């Protein structure tokens with residue numbers, strides 16, 4: 001292990017290097033650009049390739065192509081670029097391609113405020129492409145976690161042959177904190193399953209018992225079809241109900257089956273809490289400080305922080321606290337609130353969003369939740 | 374019913390269980406594909422190409438669909454994005470011989486930005502664009518190559534726009550090879566594709582094709598033979614044509630030939646040079 005002092009963006013880049021990144025394609029956009037700039041310097045030294053594409057559509061399609069050629073691949077962007085990636089995200093889903101897409105959230109809609117923070121894209125990350133699917137999504141709250149969750153994002157992508165989203169934001173991106181970087185062997189790095197022989201490789205979409213098919217790599221004579229159309233286990237177009245249902249359900253189920261691996265949360269002061277504050281990402285930093293302050297004053301406030309936004313482990317969330325009152329604090333107009341309201345359906349769930357270009361302060365958090373206390 | 378026996382010398386290059394194709398009677402795409410496969414066959418037989426490294430990539434459209442009829446590693450991706458997909462694959466594994474095929478809508482319309490930047494980079498890909506003057510797969514809408522005045526389903530009063538000359542566009546960039554052929558001269562498709570397979574960098578071949586079913590309906594040439602003969606009449610082959618002469622015009626003529634043929638360092642060669650200095 002090696003200790004450094006760095007920013008959230010650089011931590012994402014370092015996490016990708018630790019996880020074995022070999023291909024990065026991107027297009028400059030604030031507040032994500034340092035990720036590409038850092039990797040442009042470093043990745044070639046690790047035997048990898050960095051290319052600045054003509055747009056974000058090109059970037060995501062290039063990383064999907066590189067992944068099929070056997071490289072761990074990533075792109076990073078922010079709101080406007082993330083929106084451009086929607087269609088190809090669906091391509092990664094249906095072709096079951098491991099890729100990591102980082103969205104460093106900034107204020108929108110549209111060009112918005114490029115340099116300022118937001119958590120407005122959390123539902124976009126869940127629903128932004130057409131069709132039915134479930135893409136794992138992580139949201140770090142610190143520089144160390146930006147590093148750790150990037151590694152986890154790669155591991156999830158390779159383990160489940162799926163695209164994975166890392167939702168950072170402008171605060172985490174430019175925050176400088178100490179970071180522990182692992183040396184090889186000090187952290188689990190997962191590689192994808194490949195077919196054991198040519199016969200197995202003929203079925204690039206036929207799952208094993210974990211619902212994940214081994215992934216053939218281009219250039220080995222497997223004559224693999226990478227198919228964006230709804231397909232059968234060989235990759236042939238299959239516009240029939242049986243095949244369609246089987247494919248779409250499996251693509252979702254393979255993720256849900258591993259929810260215990262994918263889903264992570266952090267709880268503090270939950271045991272005796274009467275009120276539970278739910279938050280995630282950079283905003284959780286201030287919510288935590290507010291929680292500590294309430295505790296000091298003797299109020300029974302608990303703290304739940306979602307590290308994984310999608311899929312949510314509803315059982316774990318429901319059972320983390322017996323608080324009757326749930327308050328969701330996020331830097332948007334109230335989005336994850338809808339899921340919390342559904343999950344805690346027998347309790348009183350309130351939305352206390354703080355819509356702000358800056359990291360909401362603990363005082364702003366308190367002001368937002370006070371009406372419900 | 375699927376074909377199950379080898380009856381044609383090119384059958385081994387096809388996924389016979391997926392034949393017949395969905396192409397309409399009289400479609401020019403079969404001629405184009407067969408010509409390309411003859412060239413590939415020669416390259417494989419002479420040992421200059423390893424078939425395991427051949428990788429076909431297509432977006433969406435009748436032309437792009439070719440990729441799932443051929444018996445190679447292939448990717449049938451999203452509309453317009455075959456080029457960046459192929460770029461990612463060849464940069465990850467430079468041994469791959471990436472062949473991008475698609476219609477003029479796929480390659481020069483929605484994918485136009487990728488086309489010009491791929492040519493600018495001289496990245497190691499072959500792009501074969503089939504120009505049939507229409508959006509065929511979606512039923513006959515105007516394409517970037519549709520001649521002015523033609524009535525399509527989305528230009529019912531006649532196309533008000535000027536068509537695109539993709540050969541001239543790509544030639545203005547850094548491609549190592551630019552050629553145009555027609556399905557009425559299949560031997561040139563074969564010859565140019567054969568040549569392209571032996572080169573590095575960005576290689577672009579425009580194949581002018583006949584679509585009697587959809588485009589023919591718009592211009593009164595529904596009969597495949599008539600359509601073929603009308604196209605043939607318009608094609609002027611000029612082996613040593615200058616780029617200024619590279620017209621593609623239904624009235625003035627369609628000039629075929631090779632317009633660029635050089636061996637500038639390709640994107641991968643340049644990257645490798647840089648990396649060895651680190």
Ligand SMILES: Cc1ncc(C[n+]2csc(CCOP(=O)(O)OP(=O)(O)O)c2C)c(N)n1
Nearest residue numbers: 433434435436452476477478479508509510
């Ligand atoms: C993003 C997107 N927009 C539109 C379509 C619908 N679409 C499918 S093929 C096509 C155009 C086909 O024309 P061309 O590329 O010239 O190929 P052709 O069928 O003529 O060979 C369109 C618009 C699509 N699949 N995806």
